[in-house]
Amino acid sequence: EPEVTQTPSHQVTQMGQEVILRCVPISNHLYFYWYRQILGQKVEFLVSFYNNEISEKSEIFDDQFSVERPDGSNFTLKIRSTKLEDSAMYFCASSDLGHYSNQPQHFGDGTRLSIL
Amino acid sequence: KQEVTQIPAALSVPEGENLVLNCSFTDSAIYNLQWFRQDPGKGLTSLLLIQSSQREQTSGRLNASLDKSSGRSTLYIAASQPGDSATYLCAVLSHYGQNFVFGPGTRLSVLP
Numbered sequence: 001e002p003e004v005t006q007t008p009s010h011q012v013t014q015m016g017q018e019v020i021l022r023c024v025p026i027s028n029h030l031y032f033y034w035y036r037q038i039l040g041q042k043v044e045f046l047v048s049f050y051n052n053e054i055s056e057k058s059e060i061f062d063d064q065f066s067v068e069r070p071d072g073s074n075f076t077l078k079i080r081s082t083k084l085e086d087s088a089m090y091f092c093a094s095s096d097l098g099h100y101s102n103q104p105q106h107f108g109d110g111t112r113l114s115i116l
Numbered sequence: 117k118q119e120v121t122q123i124p125a126a127l128s129v130p131e132g133e134n135l136v137l138n139c140s141f142t143d144s145a146i147y148n149l150q151w152f153r154q155d156p157g158k159g160l161t162s163l164l165l166i167q168s169s170q171r172e173q174t175s176g177r178l179n180a181s182l183d184k185s186s187g188r189s190t191l192y193i194a195a196s197q198p199g200d201s202a203t204y205l206c207a208v209l210s211h212y213g214q215n216f217v218f219g220p221g222t223r224l225s226v227l228p
Contacts, residue, residue, distance in 0.1 A: 004159070035216075043160070043205065045215040056215055091159055102148055102167050107159035 002026040004108035006092050012114045013082055021077045021111045023092030032075045033093040033105060034067065036060070043091070049075065050098065079113075087115045118143045118210050122219040129196055130227050137191040137222045139206035144184050151180050151191050152205040154221065160205065164191070196226045 005024045013019045025032050034046040047057040049067050066078045075094075079086055089112050093105040119142045129135055139149070148167050152160040164173045164180040166189065172181040179192040189206055203223045207216040 042220050043207075043216075043218040045217075048215065058215065093160075102165060104150065104162035104165050107161070109157070109159045 002106075004092055004094055004106050006090075006108035006111050008111060009109070010112045010114070012116060015084060015115050016081050019079050019082055019113065021079075021090050021092075021113070023075045023077075023094075023108055024073050025075055025092065025094030026096075026106055027073070029094035029096045029106070031055075031095045031098050031105075032067075032069070033095075034077045035091040035093065035107075036088040037091065037110075038085075038088040046077075048098075055098075082113075082115045084115050087113055089113075118146075118208060118217045120206060120208055120217050120219040122204075122206060122222050124222055125220070126223040126225075128225040128227060131196060131198060133196050133226075134192070134194050135196055135224070137193070137204050137224070139189040139191070139219055141187045141189075141208045141217075143210060144187050145211045146184065147209040147211050149180075149182055149189050149209070150207045150216075151178075151189075152207065154203045154205060163204075193224075196224075198226050198228045200224060200226050 007022045032049045035043050037043045045058050047061045048055045064080045068076050089110045091110045092108045095103050095105045097103045121140045123138045150165045151163045154160050166173045166182040177194040182189045203221040205221045207218045
């Protein structure tokens with residue numbers, strides 16, 4: 001069965017550095033999402049992306065964050081100047097139709113980001 | 117603002133028991149509700165999706181119900197197995213684009 005893959009599985013970065021988290025969505029999917037889960041807390045929506053632009057974003061997704069689909073297969077999340085509170089598990093997801101299609105999203109296994 | 121809660125926070129049962137996990141949401145204007153499974157160190161796996169017009173969905177030993185007016189959903193697991201041990205999350209998609217709002221999850225342990 002096709003999978004969403006995320007790399008790296010664990011990223012350790014110094015505070016203030018830029019970090020890029022990478023995702024390869026399922027190949028025929030058109031909608032892409034990023035979520036995060038701080039240790040011991042709820043999963044939180046960050047952003048959704050369709051047709052090469054952001055379709056929705058949460059309050060968490062401020063100017064420090066950006067997303068990009070640099071080629072036909074990758075979907076990236078960049079954090080420009082990392083803070084300690086950015087430490088979390090970041091999940092990528094994709095779906096063939098959007099949120100309101102009642103189609104489930106497929107999640108990757110996540111990247112654990114640790115900011116020192 | 118939509119708030120989602122889940123009870124119990126943790127549950128430990130012997131193998132073979134039937135069990136119910138509960139999810140509550142504060143705003144009934146939802147588009148759909150999903151139940152996910154999360155294994156340690158892994159991503160989320162979608163188990164069941166209930167549209168707002170539906171009352172329940174079934175998949176194998178899993179049955180999810182939705183009572184929109186009271187803001188509740190239940191996930192029923194029949195004949196539990198040790199392989200069912202995981203954290204179960206519910207998530208609600210609201211009509212007005214809050215995207216998924218997740219509950220905190222119920223951590224289930226099924227003992228052999």
